[in-house]
Amino acid sequence: MNAKQLDELSMQKVVEKLWTNTTPSILALFPEIETIKGQYKTNIDLLDNFYNGQNTNRTGTALSKEEIRTVMSQQAYTIAAKTCAYAIAIDDEELQMKVTYTYSSFVELRQAVVANTCQEIFDIARDLVTELTPYGVSEASLNELRESIRQFRAIQPKTREGIVDKKLFTSQIADLFEENRKLLFRMDQLVEMVRFEQPLFYEQFNSSRKIIETGNRKLSLRGNITDELGQPIKDVKITVETKKPVSATSTDKGNYQFKGIPGGVWAVTYSKLGYKDQKEFLAFTPNQRVDFSPVLQQEVQKQAVS
Known part of the structure; x- marks a missing residue:
């Protein structure tokens, strides 16, 4: 359910409450x-139920998948970097x-590919675990990566089922809104009959029919961007990759904020020259x-070899 629909639902609930609290003598008119x-x-009750179902699929399963992907990618990247250091030491x-990978390459890989890439890194490091021990690669760290790969692969079918469920909920929600709009139109015509006979009720009803748009006025995201020493970083470009991506720039104190971001799970990227891009x-x-x-x-500056 998007922000406009939530605002409309809030209006519908106000109208329903008005009718519930109206005296029988006025209702009889x-x-x-x-x-x-x-x-x-x-x-209205169905809309609440469908919204809860839609929201669970969008921010529950999807978020869990992305969290697992992030952990898995970080584990694989770290093990790959340590293995690369070993390879350089033995001139292999x-x-x-x-x-040899960049972390951004893990972020950009398609869902169907990223687990296979992590598996390849696991297989290589597992065969060299004894040699990699001085570099911090252990059986425990490999087991953690293997478990993350297993979890990520296990949740993939659930995510696809969640997409189907989300589409079904979205269609049913649209139908219910349309039906309630027709019912509200009938209410409008009925209330016009008592415009002068019941002016107070007439005014209350029309006031309750106003949709108050809240989604675009409230903060959706805020934060403070710092470096590894805790110092604020200004002029970082932050992009929220919604269907229509929106961007902002951090202030001198590293602060940033966004308003009116639609509901869902969106990638948020942070980029600045001299620093590694980060996507969450x-x-x-x-x-x-x-x-x-x-x-x-910070990006590590490579020294030219003379």
């Missing part, structure tokens, strides 16, 4: 109002080429703020 009210309330160019997957819920403060690592 409106033909068939009990039938209309009953269907209207049923639809073939091994060095097999385990964050879950957004309309009208709720996410606080995230990344620590950026």
Whole structure:
């Protein structure tokens, strides 16, 4: 459910509450109002249920998958870097080429490929675990990577099922909104009958029909960007990769913020010349703020060999 739909649902709930609190003597002025009210309330309850189901699929399963992917990628990258250091020490160019990666390459790999890449790194390091022990690669660290790969592969089918469920919820939500709009139109016509007979109720009803747009005014994301020494970094470009990506730049104190980010799980990238790009997957819920403060690592400048 998007921000506009949530705002519309809030309006519908206000109207439903007004009818619930209206005295029987006024209700008696409106033909068939009990039938209309009953269907209207049923639809609102269903919308709440469908929203909870849709939100669970969007910010539950998807977020878990991305969290597992991040951990798995970090583990594989670290083991690859240590194996690469070993390869350089023994002057094994073939091994060095097999385990040379940038972290951004893990972020950019497709879902179907990233687990296979991590598995290849695991297989190489497992065969060299004795030689890699001085570099910090242990059986325990390899087992952790293997478990992350297993978890990531296990959750893939669940995520695809979640996408199907999300589409079904979205379609049903749209149908319920359309039905309630028709019921509201009938209510509008009924209330016009008592415009002068019941002016107070008429005014209350029309006030309750106003949709208050809240999604674009509240902070969706804020944070403070620092380096590894805890110093703020200014002029970092932050991009939230929604369907229509939005960007901002950090202040002199490293602060940044966004408003009106639609609900869902979106990639957020942080980039600045001289620092390693960082990508995080964050879950957004309309009208709720996410606080995230990344620590950026400086790029290692390679020295020219004379």
